[in-house]
Every structure is written in structure tokens, then in C-alpha cells.
Amino acid sequence: MSSNNKKTIGLRERKKAKxxxxxxxxxxxxxxxxxxxxxxxxxxxxxxxxxxxxFFRYFPTKEEVVTTDNYDPLxxxxxxxxxxxxxxxxxxxxxxxxxxxxxxxxxxxxMRERDQLIMSIPELRAATLNNMTETxxxxxxxxxxxxGCSPDDMAVRTFAGAVIGVNISVMLHYAEHPDADFKQxxxxxxxxxxxxxxxxxx
Numbered sequence: 001m002s003s004n005n006k007k008t009i010g011l012r013e014r015k016k017a018k019x020x021x022x023x024x025x026x027x028x029x030x031x032x033x034x035x036x037x038x039x040x041x042x043x044x045x046x047x048x049x050x051x052x053x054x055f056f057r058y059f060p061t062k063e064e065v066v067t068t069d070n071y072d073p074l075x076x077x078x079x080x081x082x083x084x085x086x087x088x089x090x091x092x093x094x095x096x097x098x099x100x101x102x103x104x105x106x107x108x109x110x111m112r113e114r115d116q117l118i119m120s121i122p123e124l125r126a127a128t129l130n131n132m133t134e135t136x137x138x139x140x141x142x143x144x145x146x147x148g149c150s151p152d153d154m155a156v157r158t159f160a161g162a163v164i165g166v167n168i169s170v171m172l173h174y175a176e177h178p179d180a181d182f183k184q185x186x187x188x189x190x191x192x193x194x195x196x197x198x199x200x201x202x
Contacts, residue, residue: 013077017070020058021107023048027065028113036066036121063127066114072138074099079142088143092163093190100183108182115175132168136160166193 026047030039041062045055059065078095086094103111118124137151139160144151151157166189174182192198 013070013073016058017074020068020070021110023050023055023058024065024114025106025110028110028117031066031117036117036124061127063124066117066124067127067131069111069131071099072135075135076138076142079146087194088146088159089163089190089194091146092139092143093187093194096190097183097187100186103182111182112174112178115171119172119175132164135167136164139163162193163190166190 023044027039027044030043030047034043039062041055042052044062044065045052048055055065059068075095078098079091082091082094118128136157137160140151140156143159144153144156147156149156167186170182170185170189173185174180
């Protein structure tokens, strides 16, 4: 694929991510005002000035307006851009942190509110598991391609699971600490994974 095609795909994915974030911001505002269960898809679509059918092109269910993001393609592109001399964890760390740097304050605030909502509503926590499983599969595929082995290799899957576990811990902390710096949290947590997950104390 040419560099121009990659740029076009990257721009398209970023535009899609921005649109999804805007719809999510309207949805979260309505959830705050009316309650999650009381808010309908039609109300969200009206607030975002889109049709319900357009809403469903981005989010197949109401749950997914909270649990879904469009950052996996961006993560994949950022990972592939990492220098070949980096280890897999270094490449994942650099790719994830570089992606977070591009998020606006509004997008970060939306992410935190989504995390808070997910933690408070059981069906959203269940739906989030599917999303995380898909991201874990993506990480397995990215890393396997980089090191030349199968994404089904247990060591690769374990690595991907560890990265997802780090992201869950960061998500929980960010939801509980609104003033935290998400980029710094993520970088520090992935740095701990890179160092072999040392624990404090003896």
C-alpha cells in the first residue's frame, strides 16, 4: 500500500473516530440528564443531528454508544509505524501513548465519563468484555506479524491479555480519579509491564 493510500485511510479513520466521539458526547449528556435506561436511540440521534439509521451505522446497539470506540485501526497503524528495533512491548507502549497524545481534552473527558458509566451499569460491563476481546485479538495479530509467529500462539495471547489487563487497570483508575493525566497513567502502567510488573515493597 502506498504512503498516500495509508494517509487517506488514516484520515478517514480519524474522521470516523471524531464523528463517533461527537455522537457519544451527546449520548452521555442525555444519559446524565435523563438516565441511561430512559434515553432512547431516537433522542440521541436527534441531539446529534443524525438519523437513527446513521446512528446504527456507527453503533449497532445503544450499549455500544458507550462501549465502542474507533481507535483499534489507529492503534494498528501506529504500531506498524514503530521502529523494527523496538521490542513488542516497547512498540505497543509507543503506539498506545502516541495515540492518546492526539486526543483532545473533550475526547478524554468523554472517555472518562464512558468508563464511569460502564462501571456503574452491569449490562455495559458485559458489553465491554466483547470490545476488549476484539482488541486483544488485534494486539495478538499485530505482535504475531511483527515477530513472525501465529496469533494463536499461547505466549502471544498471554502478552495481548497482559496489555488488555493494563488498560483495564488504567480505565478503572481514570474513572475514579477525574484529575488524573490519562496519557501519563497509560505510559506508566505499560512501563511497569515492560519492566516485568514489579510490585512496591519487598
